[in-house]
Amino acid sequence: MSSSDRTLINAFREISNMADRINLPKTIVDRANSLFKQVHDGKTLKGRSNDAIASSCVYIACRQEGVPRTFKEICAVSKVSKKEIGRCFKLILKALETSVDLITTGDFMSRFCSNLGLPTSVQKAATYIARKAVELDIVPGRSPISVAAAAIYMASQASEDKKSQKEIGDIAGVADVTIRQSYKLMYPRASELFPEDFKFHTPIENLPQL
Numbered sequence: 001m002s003s004s005d006r007t008l009i010n011a012f013r014e015i016s017n018m019a020d021r022i023n024l025p026k027t028i029v030d031r032a033n034s035l036f037k038q039v040h041d042g043k044t045l046k047g048r049s050n051d052a053i054a055s056s057c058v059y060i061a062c063r064q065e066g067v068p069r070t071f072k073e074i075c076a077v078s079k080v081s082k083k084e085i086g087r088c089f090k091l092i093l094k095a096l097e098t099s100v101d102l103i104t105t106g107d108f109m110s111r112f113c114s115n116l117g118l119p120t121s122v123q124k125a126a127t128y129i130a131r132k133a134v135e136l137d138i139v140p141g142r143s144p145i146s147v148a149a150a151a152i153y154m155a156s157q158a159s160e161d162k163k164s165q166k167e168i169g170d171i172a173g174v175a176d177v178t179i180r181q182s183y184k185l186m187y188p189r190a191s192e193l194f195p196e197d198f199k200f201h202t203p204i205e206n207l208p209q210l
Contacts, residue, residue, distance in 0.1 A: 066111060070145075128194070133182075143178075158198070165183075
């Protein structure tokens with residue numbers, strides 16, 4: 001067995017172990033394995049620890065598959081530091097020219113909104129709000145999950161199907177305070193964030209100011 005094969009086998013085992021410990025589905029393991037193999041074959045991350053690369057691949061796979069996990073959660077089941085995972089993550093994205101911007105994908109939003117029992121109109125508005133907030137650079141450095149959750153909060157509060165931060169946080173897997181931080185950045189520019197055809201049940205000036 002070549003050392004290259006051995007590296008892959010060890011990495012796949014590590015990915016599988018991490019996934020088991022945080023109950024990730026097989027689709028994520030498959031995607032993370034495939035990402036690791038691409039990085040390994042491309043030899044672009046020579047000198048980086050394979051454990052760090054494997055952990056980053058799990059993180060990216062989660063984002064791409066719409067099963068968001070934070071760096072902290074991945075770090076808890078990994079052998080490497082949050083900083084090292086973050087560093088590898090950026091290098092992998094660059095090397096593979098791949099994107100993890102789940103915020104623009106409807107299925108991420110639709111999963112949260114359908115679990116919250118929100119109508120399509122609110123889901124559409126939330127997707128639009130999240131995308132606009134990113135485009136206008138209103139939420140720099142905030143995680144896509146917290147932006148998505150804050151966008152759902154804003155859209156639902158303007159509609160007749162209001163949801164609390166706690167309800168949204170429970171579904172999205174983020175703390176109320178995390179939603180609040182993103183919402184506070186978005187609130188002052190709310191008038192720029194809603195789609196033109198949105199039917200307001202509660203006008204923007206009456207939205208929660210937190």
